[in-house]
Amino acid sequence: MSSIRTRQAAVAAVVLSVALSACSSGGGLKASPPDDAKAGGDAERPATVTVTPSGKGVSAGKPVVVTAKGGTLSVVTVTDAKGKTLPGRPSADGASWTSDRKAAPGTTYTVRATTRTQSGRTQATQASFSTAEAEQVNRLTLAPGKNTTVGVGQPLSIVFDRPVTRKADVEKQLKVTTSNGTEGSWGWLKDWSGKDRVDWRPKDYWKAGTKVTLDAQLNGTDSGGGWFVRDYLTGFTVGARQIVRVDLDAKKLTLERDGKRVREIPVSGGTPGGDKRSWKGTAVLMAKEGTINMNSETVGLGDAYDKMVDHSMRLTWSGMYAHAAPWNARWMGRANKSSGCIGMNDSDAAYFYGQVRVGDPFEISGEDTKGTVAEGNGYGAWNVTWEQWRTKSALATRA
Template identity: 30%
Template sequence: MAAMRSHRRTPSRKSAWRALSAAALAGTLALLTACGSDSPAASWNDGKNEGGGQQQQQQEDSGPKQGGTVTSPAADAKDVPASTPIAFTLENASNPTVELKSASGESVKGAMQEDGKSWLPEGALDYGTKYTATVNATGADGKPTSNSSSFTTMAKPSKVVRVSSFLGENQVVGVGMPIIVQFGRAVPKDYRDDVQARLSVQSTPEQEGIWHWISPTEVHYRPKTYWQSGTKISYKMQTGGLPMGDGYYGRADVSVEIKIGPSFIMTVDNKTKKMTVTKDGKVIKTIPVSLGKPSTPSSSGTMVVIEKQRKTVFDTMDDPNPANRYRTPIDFAQRLTWSGQFIHAAPWSEGKQGRVNVSHGCVNVSEAMGGWLFGQTRIGDVITVKNTEEKLENGNGWTDWNMSWDQYVKGSAIPYNG
């Protein structure tokens, strides 16, 4: 699987120091909730409160020093966060590799980071456990070198943040679907770069993308252009044991795999009162519509399907304006905004569709076309509405595509280097 450019970064020395300091002072952290449900891919890794001693193995000094030295965690450090990377320096050496083992000799899997100066375990370490990190390298004289340093992880924290993915394992979604990660507690601004650095996305085929903080409790990821049809995506929130501010830590790591379905794009033009539907770039249907009347206009902008309901009831009886109060059974409802704009079947307006706007902001289609669309679409399919009296407000729905790429990258906690 090709690696997607997700603009990860290795935590800085400041971040590593902050993580260790936070652990020493507070001794406690968190992981994820999304849209009221945990990701089915979540694996809660509770640590073991086992003690650990200290051990440090040094290379004998025979001439100029050469080899690698672990710089973080510090030798014999205690209360190290379970999310810790292994940082090291090289002196008169090259081709470094890192080994990490528990006191029982169990090896920990991980990977070298892009900076070539740090190594990250593939999952949160066990709590209250002693580990030994070894940096192997080739010395300037061509001989192998090996230097080790030990540390002990913190006890299992009592203050944790749950992290969750909106999407479930192996779900098939539309080409406009953002990856949505939610946090059970607000992430302080000063910690968002460290959290974002632990969020990774891989796709086949490879497509450029970036994370965008929607709020302190929610971050989204989208590619530069719509996902390609058939793309396979694997993403991971490596937040278990990660310091997340105010003495909180990520509860666990979460991994999810999804797939992108066919490119299904709906374009509605108020000037023509028609919806044009394309599938994988080919026009397959033109549908008459009725949009919002002047007092309740539809929003112009790019949205995606948020949820689908075969049958529901629209109830606005609590609206302060008596003229907008109604309770109506609805077929084939597809939500576009949090404020209540949908695509749905409206048999009562079929004589107006294609000619006059009579809705309360929704995209009205016939009963037959409502059923047809409902059978075609997926969560994350794209709809663009044009030439209405009102602009779509960002945040009113999954409006990731209502922003330009330049606007979107401004929401990243890590500077974009594309």
């Protein structure tokens, strides 16, 4: 059901003919006579050109279709008020032309068509139409940021402001290209915020140096909860292959780069046996937040703590971080005594903070944890198998 207010009860096709030598009463229709008519000779029957949609305030979200009778279309252009054109292609017989993109909301388009008759004479016609404004606009938030360099575990992630009930229609407009043909798939999930979200995850961790581009041609697409009124183009580069392995049973963290161990750091993880346990599985470094205030009440742990924390690195939306924890220095490498985070002493945390990059995967293991990081709790897509992930695509082929 469209969310565009249709201002007319019916949308009639506009018929362009050589009998019209000036603009129509609506001001949007214009035609030129064929070459032989200008010369005063016997004119053959003129071609008739029809443009759909037509009029003012028509529904968006449909391709522009131009058809010709009594001739073939040789040139068709559809241009908006900003001079941007809708690409399209003619039929094999030249009798029609259809835009590749859909008409966007709140836009005026000018259609110019040149037809050629059987005898080779040409005729130019022109028409305009406008689409209704969107009642609800859907916007999105992209991660990672444009032109950034990220770790090998970073997915391409899109969070939508409004619900997406027409997921297949939206996913069809999301084009991912990589510099090395990386295999990957979109997967739909609920973000920790409760909003609809779709992530593009490679089958395996990215290869270092991969360049990734997203061309989201969403303008004119109805998400079911709102219309998109612009396109999005972004890209990022994958940095060195860094993997952080956290063994909560051994109380140690190991930083690996390009398959080699760089440094091993003693840590203290979440306290066993209750709500203060850490998560396990693969968590991707979401952000390096530096010195921040951490308050246990914001993560449902009562008044356990309220303090400024240095070298803070966010791993989940639910509040698990890796950070400096000098108050737990005596437990580093000996016991898990934190409120769920992965704590280090000051010097180790400062060093580690300088080495890691947003997108680096943290592979966390341990016997006494509170479960595996969920897909929407940060970037937990790596905690499902590739086969499971592919089924989350709205375009997945099901037997």
